[in-house]
Amino acid sequence: MTPLWSFYERLLPGRLVWPAVTLTYMIAILLLLLFARVPVEQIIYIDLN
Amino acid sequence: MSVLDYHVFLLLSLVCVPISWSVPRAHAFDAVAGWTALCLVVLSPATALWLTAIVLGLPKLLAGRDARRGPRAVLAILLLTVGLIVSRALPGWAWIGGAFFTLRAMHVVIEWWMRRLSAPSLRESLHYFLFLPVLAAGPIHRLPHFQHQLRRRRWDPQMFFTGAERILLGLVWFYVVASFVLVQVDARLAWYLSDVADFWSVWARAAVSWLELFFAFSGTTHLALGISLMMGLKLEENFDRPWAARNLVDFWTRWHMTLTHWVRDYAFRPLTALTRSPVVGLLGAMLVVGLWHEFSLYYVLWAMWQSLGILLSQLVNRRIGARWRRSWITAPFGFLAILAWLSAARPVIELMGVGH
Numbered sequence: 559m560t561p562l563w564s565f566y567e568r569l570l571p572g573r574l575v576w577p578a579v580t581l582t583y584m585i586a587i588l589l590l591l592l593f594a595r596v597p598v599e600q601i602i603y604i605d606l607n
Numbered sequence: 608m609s610v611l612d613y614h615v616f617l618l619l620s621l622v623c624v625p626i627s628w629s630v631p632r633a634h635a636f637d638a639v640a641g642w643t644a645l646c647l648v649v650l651s652p653a654t655a656l657w658l659t660a661i662v663l664g665l666p667k668l669l670a671g672r673d674a675r676r677g678p679r680a681v682l683a684i685l686l687l688t689v690g691l692i693v694s695r696a697l698p699g700w701a702w703i704g705g706a707f708f709t710l711r712a713m714h715v716v717i718e719w720w721m722r723r724l725s726a727p728s729l730r731e732s733l734h735y736f737l738f739l740p741v742l743a744a745g746p747i748h749r750l751p752h753f754q755h756q757l758r759r760r761r762w763d764p765q766m767f768f769t770g771a772e773r774i775l776l777g778l779v780w781f782y783v784v785a786s787f788v789l790v791q792v793d794a795r796l797a798w799y800l801s802d803v804a805d806f807w808s809v810w811a812r813a814a815v816s817w818l819e820l821f822f823a824f825s826g827t828t829h830l831a832l833g834i835s836l837m838m839g840l841k842l843e844e845n846f847d848r849p850w851a852a853r854n855l856v857d858f859w860t861r862w863h864m865t866l867t868h869w870v871r872d873y874a875f876r877p878l879t880a881l882t883r884s885p886v887v888g889l890l891g892a893m894l895v896v897g898l899w900h901e902f903s904l905y906y907v908l909w910a911m912w913q914s915l916g917i918l919l920s921q922l923v924n925r926r927i928g929a930r931w932r933r934s935w936i937t938a939p940f941g942f943l944a945i946l947a948w949l950s951a952a953r954p955v956i957e958l959m960g961v962g963h
Contacts, residue, residue: 559765560772586775594782595790596614602900603824603863604744605704606611 611650611701613743613781613827619646620740620834627838628762636757637730639838640737647737651701657690661712662729662736669719669726680720687712695902704742706899710869711736715750717873724751740834744827746845746865753842760839770836773829781826789819806954813950821849824863853941855913855920855948870895890914905961912952 559567566578600607623639630638647655668683687709694705715735718724727735727750734757735750793815800808828845835842843865852858859867874895879888890911897910953963 560769562772583775586779589779589783593787594778595786596612596782597786597823598790601785601820601823603820604613604827605702605706606613606616606743607698607702 616743617830623739624834624837636734640733643737643739646739647703651703653700654703658708658736661708662732665712665715666727666729666732676720680716683716684713707745707747708736710747714869740831744831746828746843747869748842748865756840763839766836766839770833773833773836777826777829777833780822780829785819785822785826789815789822809954809957810951813953814946817946817950850942852945854924855916855945858945889917905956905963908956908959908961909952912955916948
């Protein structure tokens with residue numbers, strides 16, 4: 559059981575947990591496909607120089 | 608000059624997952640260390656050389672007879688500090704993760720000095736330092752915890768999928784929220800504030816960059832911890848909902864926790880014990896945090912500003928905090944007050960003529 563599964567389990571009836579988790583994953587993947595950008599500025603906590 | 612892209616590093620780190628499960632258990636982390644060394648040799652020969660010196664040199668320096676622990680520990684810490692200073696003075700050599708593995712090595716030396724840790728063997732040193740997922744962005748995990756995780760490591764589907772979920776979250780935080788959404792917000796804000804006095808516009812944009820920093824850094828932390836979970840290791844967390852903090856003291860115990868714990872244990876407590884002054888301890892600890900970020904006058908002043916914030920926060924908390932603690936108003940007020948203080952560092956320091 560992942561943290562997202564536990565989160566939805568607390569809020570939703572049992573039969574809705576699986577669709578909610580799948581939908582969240584799909585939205586995350588869609589966001590990545592549509593809006594993901596490579597950072598233009600150097601981020602101080604990423605020590606790649 | 609060669610600057611590596613984080614996604615190259617991320618893809619190479621993900622390769623550690625199949626390596627760790629396909630190689631027989633007894634040698635899984637020898638293989639991970641070998642893969643890490645190979646990646647470093649290709650991506651950054653300078654870092655490979657520096658880290659090899661630590662991996663081989665530390666067990667040698669700390670092993671053997673018990674006498675002269677103090678001088679040996681001081682020598683090791685001096686060498687590690689010189690290594691970090693040299694890497695900072697020579698940018699463009701594609702250094703990877705020096706800020707993180709230097710603190711890991713110092714932790715091993717100090718714990719050995721305090722007799723809380725025995726000298727690591729060469730193999731333990733290899734496993735601990737040559738662990739690619741945490742090399743570029745932490746966390747600054749501790750050796751005893753890492754060894755405990757290696758010992759109790761077993762295949763656990765729940766852990767594996769929790770790791771995969773954290774990777775997905777980390778990707779969204781880093782590549783969408785920090786690198787796209789907040790960059791757009793910053794650009795709009797710059798446009799709206801084009802007529803506003805410099806001080807206020809720098810302050811507002813610094814607040815956005817703190818949020819950007821949070822999503823970028825917590826995103827990379829999710830990625831590092833997610834990959835580790837997929838390999839069967841549960842490493843130390845770096846964030847504990849820092850924006851839910853009630854005041855600045857609370858904030859610094861929730862932000863980049865592995866660094867603040869390191870600084871608490873190895874700078875704040877010894878300095879406070881030596882001087883019997885928590886204020887000196889705080890100033891020294893924040894100075895270490897500032898200089899760890901960057902060797903510059905800006906970060907010295909930044910450390911002073913954040914120390915002042917913590918002292919004021921303690922004062923306010925002592926005087927009126929008790930009355931406000933249970934109020935529902937304090938949650939958003941606390942968040943805004945913390946963000947305002949943190950981001951005010953940039954315009955205030957720029958007023959002194961020191962640029963970021």
